[in-house]
Amino acid sequence: MASKQDPRKAKIDSYIDQNLKxxxxxxxxxxxxxxxxxxxxxxxxxxxxxQAKK
Amino acid sequence: MSDLDPRDELVTHLPALRAFALxxxxxxxxxxxxxxxxxxxxxxxxxKFEPGTNMRAWLFTILRNNFYTxxxxxxxxxxxxxxxxxxxxxxxxxxxxxxxxxxFKAALNQLPDEQREALVLVGASGFAYEExxxxxxxxxxxxxxxxxxARARLAELLHLDDDEALELTDTATIAVVGNPGLxx
Numbered sequence: 001m002a003s004k005q006d007p008r009k010a011k012i013d014s015y016i017d018q019n020l021k022x023x024x025x026x027x028x029x030x031x032x033x034x035x036x037x038x039x040x041x042x043x044x045x046x047x048x049x050x051q052a053k054k
Numbered sequence: 055m056s057d058l059d060p061r062d063e064l065v066t067h068l069p070a071l072r073a074f075a076l077x078x079x080x081x082x083x084x085x086x087x088x089x090x091x092x093x094x095x096x097x098x099x100x101x102k103f104e105p106g107t108n109m110r111a112w113l114f115t116i117l118r119n120n121f122y123t124x125x126x127x128x129x130x131x132x133x134x135x136x137x138x139x140x141x142x143x144x145x146x147x148x149x150x151x152x153x154x155x156x157x158f159k160a161a162l163n164q165l166p167d168e169q170r171e172a173l174v175l176v177g178a179s180g181f182a183y184e185e186x187x188x189x190x191x192x193x194x195x196x197x198x199x200x201x202x203x204a205r206a207r208l209a210e211l212l213h214l215d216d217d218e219a220l221e222l223t224d225t226a227t228i229a230v231v232g233n234p235g236l237x238x
Contacts, residue, residue, distance in 0.1 A: 027073035
């Protein structure tokens, strides 16, 4: 982290972190690919099947 | 968070996990493969997850280990990049903001994987240096050093050390984030 003695570096670091958070939150809104939602459905179905057998 | 069934909790971390996968691989197809492996591994090893610990950190660790193992197997340091950063902008900001974000993403793209990863974990995902170090299997000092080098490189690539650039970014940053705590 930037030291309090170096406000210029603190300003640059803050600018970088704010932009990073923005990029990251944009990536978070990217649509979940079908292969992941399909995989989750299969895994849940398998779990339910296992539970039913118990 | 801890009241949730761990498998339900896992689902809540998927958007962040995907963002991390995209930022690490910078390639949608590779990120999706990494996600798939991670979800499968986490789901089938859920008994190894310790309730009360940070599931997001656990998932990120599985994913990054997959990534670096696969990178070693392929024996290549340079990823097959498909402009994940530049085409992911879903909401267009104003003109100046868009230009600045494009420059920022291009600069981010140029960082070595380990530096970009450390910066994303600490700067974007909000992990403590100690947590990031544990996730990456390195000393805390190594993560601090990677983050510092990544920030210095970005500052260099974006010419943030120039007086004029800093003033310009100041205006845009303050306008966007409204942080009055920044030194003038």
